Amino acid sequence: MNAIWIVLPILTLLMFELGLTLQIEDFKLFKKRPRPIIAGIIGQIIFLPILAFILGWLFKLDPLFFIGIMLIACSPGGSSSNIFSMIAKGDVALSVSLTACSSIITLFTIPVIMEFATRLIGSNLNIDVHLPIGSLMIQNLLLMLLPIVTGILVKRYRPLVAERIHKILSKVAFPALILLATLFFIQHHATITAQFGKLGLCISVLILLAMGGGLLLSKWMHLNRKEQRTLIIEIGMQNAAQAIAIASSPFVFNNDIIAIPAIIYALMMNVILLVYVGIAKRR
Template sequence: MTAAEIVSQVFLPLSLAIIMLGMGMTLVPSDFTRILKNPKSILIGLTNQLIFLPIIGFLLALAFNLNPVMAVGLMILATCPGGATSNLITQVCKGNIALSVTLTATASVLCVVTIPFILSYVLEYFGTDTNTTIELPIVDTILQILVITIIPISIGMLIRKFKSNFAIRMEKPMRIASTVIFILVFLAVVAANFNMIGPAMKEVGLATLLLNILTMGMGYLTARLFKLDLKSAISITVESGIQNGTLAFVIATSILNNVEMGIPTGAYSIWMFITGGILMWQLGKRPKANLAKAHPK
């Protein structure tokens, strides 16, 4: 097993599952029912992830006149909505964790339909049609959501219900642990993809940086335009700009059998950890009092 495989298949999933457990200890069922009763935030978040993100990616591929392989690689990334890393960043940024988890789970299921639809058109448009039928590993995708996100969060919520004092005491340590694991994951990603980083930044560095910044900006602006509270706006911002790089790599290398198409994901992974880290640094130090009005009774 290579270093990259150890990072993506063992270290990252295990670390995220532990963080999801801690995240669950900060949640109660009413956090989710409140969202479901007023689903506007979910609709805005999903629109950004599943519609605006691919459109922005497509326009950037045209604007930068990327070669067909890089253009398709950028679009693969743009069709893969945020994974569990976005939940981790949202927690440290003191965003709406329940909304972040709901968006991640919902988008991950819907992308089983949207990714083949969009990429089939993209492959034909950019002249790289390989006559490959794009079939995502549906069972693996659902299992990943369950094992890394749903089950750990559910266990954490049970702990919160039956051992509430312990759960409350663990909130700050788990936020610190989230930050530490985020840094370790970033270093692991850099180490595992070290040979790819130079060529990736040279070929699509600016395009992927703009994709990251524009999608985050779009997420925040749409959330505030529709008068969502600050915590929800933070969640949608993060969910819009933090993509599921692991899924993108699988599509490029395993389904389309083209390692070069994974280059934009390598570049984007660096940018999203940098911008995500900046958000965590700036928003994570905000006192809870500043966010109190963002939690409606």
């Protein structure tokens, strides 16, 4: 069974569910509080890909895993970061706005960064990895932008319907991701088990340094404690489902091996961020 036919519907549902939590005003927070938005965008769009590239090189990852790590770093913030920010007593409005902004911005930055990364990795390591930019743009628009916009419109014009759908989808989202991770693990358990040591360590370091970068950026921008917590979570939690969809999609990379880092990332991200949320709540 090809897991991509489960990945794509799950990603579409997650993006639609994200749209149900958004409103037009979430994109206007930049005017009211530009500093935390700028800090978050710098962290996710610039800092994370650079960090992932450096770690991939230092850990001497296999080329396909290297591309997988870069793909995670280029992805937008995960919608679950909003829930984590709420539990950690962070700035939920900021979290929602950053998720919304990164989801739109990365539609256009992913093709640019991944084209550069695949060309550089391919030329240095003598492998042929082709990125069909046109197909990637179309897939992002259909599976990311369209469901998000649809969710926003449903919430705006049918708020009661949106609320009912959101209650259902919010309960389904996490089990769907677990199902997705389980399917990939069953299909590629030998590769995942063999590579988990080095790859798991690299991904854990990526998440921890991303969180540390969020803290430094928030201090540099003189943000308050709630905004600091939100930035740490937002930069530490990326949309693993989107990375899996791009990696395994028959229209883009069509390579499940590239998706393996995202599977491990989804696991480590939740474990590390749950520990952080527990510490933040106590403080």
